[in-house]
Amino acid sequence: MIFNRELLRKYFIMGSQNCHRDPNAVLEEALAAGITTFQFREKGTGSLSGEKKLQLGRELRERCRAHDVPFFINDDIELAEELEVDGIHVGQDDMPVKEVRTRFSDKIIGLSISTQEELDRSPLELVDYIGVGPIFTTSTKEDSKQTVGLEWIHTIRAQFPDIPIVAIGGIQTENAHSAIEAGADGVSFITAVTEADDIKEAADKL
Ligand SMILES: Cc1ncc(COP(=O)(O)OP(=O)(O)O)c(N)n1
Numbered sequence: 001m002i003f004n005r006e007l008l009r010k011y012f013i014m015g016s017q018n019c020h021r022d023p024n025a026v027l028e029e030a031l032a033a034g035i036t037t038f039q040f041r042e043k044g045t046g047s048l049s050g051e052k053k054l055q056l057g058r059e060l061r062e063r064c065r066a067h068d069v070p071f072f073i074n075d076d077i078e079l080a081e082e083l084e085v086d087g088i089h090v091g092q093d094d095m096p097v098k099e100v101r102t103r104f105s106d107k108i109i110g111l112s113i114s115t116q117e118e119l120d121r122s123p124l125e126l127v128d129y130i131g132v133g134p135i136f137t138t139s140t141k142e143d144s145k146q147t148v149g150l151e152w153i154h155t156i157r158a159q160f161p162d163i164p165i166v167a168i169g170g171i172q173t174e175n176a177h178s179a180i181e182a183g184a185d186g187v188s189f190i191t192a193v194t195e196a197d198d199i200k201e202a203a204d205k206l
C-alpha cells in the first residue's frame with residue numbers, strides 16, 4: 001500500500017483490552033463510520049496473546065481489507081508478516097526503525113516521538129509518519145510519557161514543515177480539531193471510539 005498523509009486523518013487504534021464488547025463489532029462500526037486507518041494494538045492488562053491474538057488479528061485484518069482501509073500492527077514485528085499488514089508502528093523502546101525498514105522495505109512505518117531528544121536521534125528519513133504525543137492526558141496507555149500539549153506539534157512542524165504527523169493521546173471529539181489546527185495531518189485515538197455511545201457520531205466529529 002502506498003502511503004499518503006490523508007491516511008492519518010482518522011487513525012483508530014484498538015485491542016480487545018479496550019473493548020467492552022466484541023472488538024469485531026466495534027471495528028466494523030468504526031470502519032462504516034469512515035476511519036482512515038486502523039492499528040491493531042493488543043497490549044497491556046487484559047490483552048490476548050499467542051493463538052488468540054493471532055486469530056483476532058486475522059479477523060480484524062479481513063474487516064479492514066473488506067473496507068480497503070490500511071491495517072497496521074503495533075510493536076509485534078513477528079505478527080506483521082503473518083497478518084500481511086500494510087504498516088507497522090514502533091515506539092522508541094521497540095525494534096529500532098532501521099531494522100524494521102530493513103525487514104519491511106515496502107511497508108508503511110510509523111514512529112512515536114515524545115521529546116526533542118527522540119526527535120533529534122531518530123532516523124526520520126526511514127519512516128513514513130510520526131506519532132506525536134501524548135498531546136492530552138491519557139490513561140489508556142499504561143506507561144505513557146509526560147503530556148506534551150499542542151505546543152509540541154507546533155515545535156515539530158517548525159523544524160519539519162513536511163513530515164506527516166498524527167497526534168495521539170487523550171484525543172476526543174471536543175479537542176481533535178485543535179490538534180489539526182496546530183499542524184497535525186490527523187488524529188489517532190482509542191477511547192474516543194471504544195467508549196463512545198454512538199461510534200458513528202464520534203467518528204464524524206473527530
Ligand atoms: C499512531 C501511534 N502513535 C503512537 C503510538 C505509541 O507507540 P509506543 O510509544 O510504542 O507505545 P505502545 O503503543 O507500543 O504502548 C502508537 N501505538 N500509535
Ligand SMILES: Cc1nc(C(=O)O)sc1CCOP(=O)(O)O
Pocket residue numbers: 013112114131132133134135137138139140141144145168169170171188189190191192
Ligand atoms: C497508544 C498511545 N500512544 C500514546 C503516545 O503518547 O505515544 S498515548 C496512547 C493512548 C491513546 O489512547 P486514548 O486515545 O484513549 O487517549
Ligand SMILES: [Mg+2]
Pocket residue numbers: 074075089090091094
Ligand atoms: Mg510500541
